Amino acid sequence: MTRAVLSLGSNLGDRFAHLRSAVTGLGAAVVAVSPVYETAPWGVTDQPDFLNAVVVVDDAGVDAWGWLYRARELEEAAGRERTVRWGPRTLDVDVVTVDGVRSEDPELVLPHPGTPDRASVLVPWFDVQPEAVLPGHGPVRELLRSVSRAGVAVRSDLDLRGAAGR
Numbered sequence: 001m002t003r004a005v006l007s008l009g010s011n012l013g014d015r016f017a018h019l020r021s022a023v024t025g026l027g028a029a030v031v032a033v034s035p036v037y038e039t040a041p042w043g044v045t046d047q048p049d050f051l052n053a054v055v056v057v058d059d060a061g062v063d064a065w066g067w068l069y070r071a072r073e074l075e076e077a078a079g080r081e082r083t084v085r086w087g088p089r090t091l092d093v094d095v096v097t098v099d100g101v102r103s104e105d106p107e108l109v110l111p112h113p114g115t116p117d118r119a120s121v122l123v124p125w126f127d128v129q130p131e132a133v134l135p136g137h138g139p140v141r142e143l144l145r146s147v148s149r150a151g152v153a154v155r156s157d158l159d160l161r162g163a164a165g166r
């Protein structure tokens, strides 16, 4: 079994539909789906707000690279074009962790290097796995103490759980 934590983000088009399409596409691999958050953009700040969520998945037949390929397929299905780094996108699926796997290959860095600084990942991840540990960095609970939650607001009107395959 490999268990992965995936971060979903969208700030173009029907943002919620894009997140929902990712959860539906992950199908029976979905173990847990976080609440949806409206988040102010980091990186390139002159772009629309994002919707972000975190999904925990497991599948005995999918290794770390397999999760990256699944992520890319989901992005492509949502019509994502790779343009500006940290720029707007219909759907971004990042592989945050896969079990305790560490990788420094630029095509697949694990854990995802942005994670410790991103409230848009840590906040929803903590919601679904309050005891989670980011390999090499420590408990998510602790990491959350050093990031600002400004601009991160739960969207309780949006619920992705119904999109999961089980």
Ligand SMILES: Nc1ncnc2c1ncn2[C@@H]1O[C@H](COP(=O)(O)OP(=O)(O)OP(=O)(O)O)[C@@H](O)[C@H]1O
Binding pocket: 068, 071, 082, 084, 085, 086, 087, 092, 093, 094, 095, 096, 105, 106, 107, 108, 109, 110, 111, 112, 113, 114
């Ligand atoms: N853990 C990972 N998850 C997803 N993509 C990764 C990961 N590690 C490396 N990459 C690589 O990052 C490249 C760029 O990805 P992407 O365009 O989504 O970056 P970004 O979303 O703008 O920035 P960031 O990765 O900091 O969120 C991809 O080609 C992908 O192979």
Ligand SMILES: Nc1nc2c(c(=O)[nH]1)N=C(CO)CN2
Binding pocket: 008, 009, 010, 039, 040, 041, 042, 043, 044, 050, 052, 085, 086, 087, 092, 120
């Ligand atoms: N709040 C927020 N900001 C971002 C996000 C994201 O998912 N959420 N993704 C980006 C692309 O890498 C750039 N900036």
